Amino acid sequence: MIDVHTHILPFVDDGSESLEESFRMIEREISLGITDIIITSHALRLDLKKVSKQELIDAFTQFYTLVQQKYDVRLYLGQEIAYSDKMISLLKNKELLTINNSEYLLLELPYDEPINDIDEVIFSCRILGYKVIIAHVERYYYYDFKKLVELKKLGVLFQVNSNSITGRSGKNIQKTALKLIKGKMVELVGSDVHAFRHNDMDEAFSLVSRRFGEEMADWLFSKNAKQLFNIL
Amino acid sequence: MFDFKKFKKKNRLEQEYNIVVATKPNSAYAESFRKIPIDLKYSSVDNEPRVIQITSSVAGEHKTTTATNLAAVYVELGKKVILVDCDLRKPKIHRAVEILNDDGLSSFLIDKVDKSQLIKKTKYNFDVINAGEVVPFPHVVLRSEKFQKLIKELRDMYDYVILDCPPVLLVTDSLIISEVVDKTLFVINQQLTSKSETKEAITLLREANADLAGIILSNVSRKVSNYGYRYGYRYKYRYYSRKE
Numbered sequence: 001m002i003d004v005h006t007h008i009l010p011f012v013d014d015g016s017e018s019l020e021e022s023f024r025m026i027e028r029e030i031s032l033g034i035t036d037i038i039i040t041s042h043a044l045r046l047d048l049k050k051v052s053k054q055e056l057i058d059a060f061t062q063f064y065t066l067v068q069q070k071y072d073v074r075l076y077l078g079q080e081i082a083y084s085d086k087m088i089s090l091l092k093n094k095e096l097l098t099i100n101n102s103e104y105l106l107l108e109l110p111y112d113e114p115i116n117d118i119d120e121v122i123f124s125c126r127i128l129g130y131k132v133i134i135a136h137v138e139r140y141y142y143y144d145f146k147k148l149v150e151l152k153k154l155g156v157l158f159q160v161n162s163n164s165i166t167g168r169s170g171k172n173i174q175k176t177a178l179k180l181i182k183g184k185m186v187e188l189v190g191s192d193v194h195a196f197r198h199n200d201m202d203e204a205f206s207l208v209s210r211r212f213g214e215e216m217a218d219w220l221f222s223k224n225a226k227q228l229f230n231i232l
Numbered sequence: 233m234f235d236f237k238k239f240k241k242k243n244r245l246e247q248e249y250n251i252v253v254a255t256k257p258n259s260a261y262a263e264s265f266r267k268i269p270i271d272l273k274y275s276s277v278d279n280e281p282r283v284i285q286i287t288s289s290v291a292g293e294h295k296t297t298t299a300t301n302l303a304a305v306y307v308e309l310g311k312k313v314i315l316v317d318c319d320l321r322k323p324k325i326h327r328a329v330e331i332l333n334d335d336g337l338s339s340f341l342i343d344k345v346d347k348s349q350l351i352k353k354t355k356y357n358f359d360v361i362n363a364g365e366v367v368p369f370p371h372v373v374l375r376s377e378k379f380q381k382l383i384k385e386l387r388d389m390y391d392y393v394i395l396d397c398p399p400v401l402l403v404t405d406s407l408i409i410s411e412v413v414d415k416t417l418f419v420i421n422q423q424l425t426s427k428s429e430t431k432e433a434i435t436l437l438r439e440a441n442a443d444l445a446g447i448i449l450s451n452v453s454r455k456v457s458n459y460g461y462r463y464g465y466r467y468k469y470r471y472y473s474r475k476e
Contacts, residue, residue, distance in 0.1 A: 088334075089334075120333070127331065153243060154245055155243030155244070155245060155246070
């Protein structure tokens, strides 16, 4: 399995707060059968400290060296980019990271209210050569299923959290997540693991296999990510 | 599960605007746009209009489609054309020509960018000035001397200057812009706009002394537009007289 959304890299966002904690998170991932982990540290979140692209790359390189000494797991770097007015100009100046240097970026939308003109944001990303994956798309309360269908028509990919699938984030969110999977609108599943969030990728995988078949689970939990992010 | 073919299929953003004159030059739809310059020329024979404003009553009447296709027709005729997005509230030209909406008209008018950054080349061989970032009071910046001076300069630099403007019934911007243009073209979406809305908008333009060259009917139903052609034109140009 591939975990496409994690906050395992320590000291850079609200994910792991120590090296030990990061190692524990990695051990958990390995125990669940995950072989490839994409680190998606927060970017442009106003409530978190700023970490530059280079600082993040340096932190990742150091961390990965330590991880490789202890564990048999592969890590890749990306960012979970929170939408802000500055986002497009930062993307233009290549100051933000895509997932594993692919053309795909993980976009986190605001939680309180929708972006005024999301069409324009997605359009601008496309013109700059980026393709957008909406992070945990089931969690934005202002998007009902109909609006999510409209959003999908903009040519974006959808990522769903594993704990939404298992129901740990609430019944409504679970319902939306499963409906999206049933409608074949989801491409990726990730744990979005923070120190405070339980990683239940295994349970989610079993649930998707049971409900929608093992083939579908394989695509969502592994094959799609491999194709999209050039993971061998 | 991940269907790359499906993903590569055009999404909604890619299907938004169709500059058929460039992409499907042999279509009847493209042909209907080619009539516009001819009729425009006849609207003022001795003094052919070169700075042309395109507006409508309400949103969604295909102003941007008309403006971009008209620009493409002039390009076909070997003319040098620039398209200016004067809709500073809901800009769309950049979407039609697929460029980023940065360094635009609004930023220029408030001295944030200079003229060299303003004019963008497009793959359709006409130039474009984007609307730029949204400003709180577009009508104020559009009334500025700097805007008038810019249009004058563009008139000297290009054969034709086409201004895509916001709808008349929603904001006053188009009425202000009508003062600096040679002619105004009025687009009516036949399936969308009511007669009373159209009348009201035209009255407002007249009161602002806009020189209305004619109306363009978009989204015309086949029943109305056949002239014996089976396919029917989607665009239709009509000369507008004060008696109508």
